[in-house]
Amino acid sequence: MANNKEVMKGEEVTLEIEPGTDIIEVNKQLAQKNLKLMRKHNVKAIDIMGSIGAGKTSLIEKLVQSLKHKYRIAVFKGDLTTTIDADRIGRHGVKVVTINTGLECHLDANVVARAVERISLQDIDLLIIENVGNLICPAEFPLGTEKRVVVVSVTEGPYMVVKHPFTFMTADVTVINKKDLAKIMKVDTEQLKKQAKEIKPNMKVAVTNALTGEGIEELIEALEL
């Protein structure tokens, strides 16, 4: 507040201040704090974003199945309501914390920090965070994870990547899911891959079928796990 300016006009005093508060920055700082805390405990956290029905939960199930013997895993599951997905993931014998956002369209660093308090970081090596199903808002709120993944599926049509460039800019890995339906949907997965790399040249891309597990190894490699 270096530039306070006071002006007297009759009885009235007008005050101008320049707080410079960045509302988005507040979340970013909290995210940095989460990241620091997780690094201190050698926990690698991954944020999985993507629209409703893209296959985020199925992918996480397959990731958990493939990795649970290598890492001690916990999963945070962001959802507006219900624990349906948390129960699905919990069946695989890993700790699941549901974060019901109620109305909010995304997770933020603050709710993640509170969820972290409900687990013990010394008992895990890998934290997978499934964001709320939404291809737009979560991108604005980093959670403090090492990697961000954005999942799209071919059933959402051929324009998911080009329509959401700013979301893809914030991701490290793109997953193109439901590859088995590409032909039926007349969607070219190579084209989607090219677009993701166009938006971000160092993007890693995995083409998967989360139901059969096809492409999961590709994803694990992209996540450096």
Add this chain to the structure above:
Amino acid sequence: MHELSMTAQIVDSVLEEAKKQDAKRVTEVHLVIGKLTFLGIEQVRFAYNILVNDTIMKGSKLFIEEKDGVIECPSCGYKGAIQCEDDPAYHVPIPTLRCPKCGKAAKILEGKECTIKRIKMLK
């Protein structure tokens, strides 16, 4: 999509500043919103006008300055406006983090802010 919650945070911050200054009324709020955020200006205005009701911000003028996206390349040091790739196959020009000088991935430097730049109030 999250304009309401973001605007609510903006209003809370302004009210907090006004309280600190012992202000009677807030008359102007100046925001800077980056074009690479996901905030719709019209929706921010809409939410603002609803949220300021019943507060000392009621009737205040909201000024929003939009800020263009600027990228910086960690590989070659290029710094400049974010570029668009205009391939007819994409139907729309898509913004890209590809560095126009060396082709590697650049980072966003500006355009992601939502800052309360200035508040004018009556004491």
